[in-house]
Amino acid sequence: MLFKDHNWTARQPFHQLLPKKPALAPAVWHRAARGMFIQTQDTPNPNSLKFIPGREVLESRTMEFSTPAAAFCSPLARQLFRIEGVKSVFFGPDFITITKESEDLDWNLLKPDIYAAIMDFFASGLPVVTDEAPRTDTAASEEDDEVVLMIKELLDTRIRPTVQEDGGDVIYKGFEDGIVQLKLQGSCTSCPSSIITLKNGIQNMLQFYIPEVEGVEQVVDDDDDVEKEANST
Numbered sequence: 001m002l003f004k005d006h007n008w009t010a011r012q013p014f015h016q017l018l019p020k021k022p023a024l025a026p027a028v029w030h031r032a033a034r035g036m037f038i039q040t041q042d043t044p045n046p047n048s049l050k051f052i053p054g055r056e057v058l059e060s061r062t063m064e065f066s067t068p069a070a071a072f073c074s075p076l077a078r079q080l081f082r083i084e085g086v087k088s089v090f091f092g093p094d095f096i097t098i099t100k101e102s103e104d105l106d107w108n109l110l111k112p113d114i115y116a117a118i119m120d121f122f123a124s125g126l127p128v129v130t131d132e133a134p135r136t137d138t139a140a141s142e143e144d145d146e147v148v149l150m151i152k153e154l155l156d157t158r159i160r161p162t163v164q165e166d167g168g169d170v171i172y173k174g175f176e177d178g179i180v181q182l183k184l185q186g187s188c189t190s191c192p193s194s195i196i197t198l199k200n201g202i203q204n205m206l207q208f209y210i211p212e213v214e215g216v217e218q219v220v221d222d223d224d225d226v227e228k229e230a231n232s233t
Helices: 068-073 075-081 107-124 146-165 194-209 222-232
Strands: 028-033 036-042 048-052 063-065 086-091 096-100 168-176 179-186 215-218
Touching (some): 068 075, 146 168
């Protein structure tokens, strides 16, 4: 381990760096079909809900679909986008985060269709994603220098598991001039506290372990930019 000589937890655990938030409601189990249960869990983002089907979704990675067009490589995501009111779909190792289009939509109206879509998909035996699905993980590569390897290890071992518990993820996008570029996914994308999470949580931890890190910044993809421009007009 790269960080075995540091005692971060003795000073301040990562989750304690984040602002206090109301306790989330306990997860609720819903029977979707005989022999299958789907668990739902609130996230810090009121427009995102975490669905846990009780089986593997993506084995050891995550994937976000911010538009129906992006779901070309996932039969499950395409089914979920057919539900009116679904804005984006996010897959974790064992969960699915659905983000709705607006706060005005009632989850109680959306959930039955989402349960049915998830149930029908897993009964079909189809793959969650096809072979042409792009890789979006933070795996180390031969081109990474020592600092980048340390950043990726810290993200994978200490930061991403905590973020995934809230139905989201954080993806490494680059490191330049002391700034770590990160992309927030899932429930974190439009969460009101996402900037606080970046600065008070992720940035503090990276700077604690890695002196070369001067700060973090959130980056968005081209389709996110288009969406933001459309919403502002």
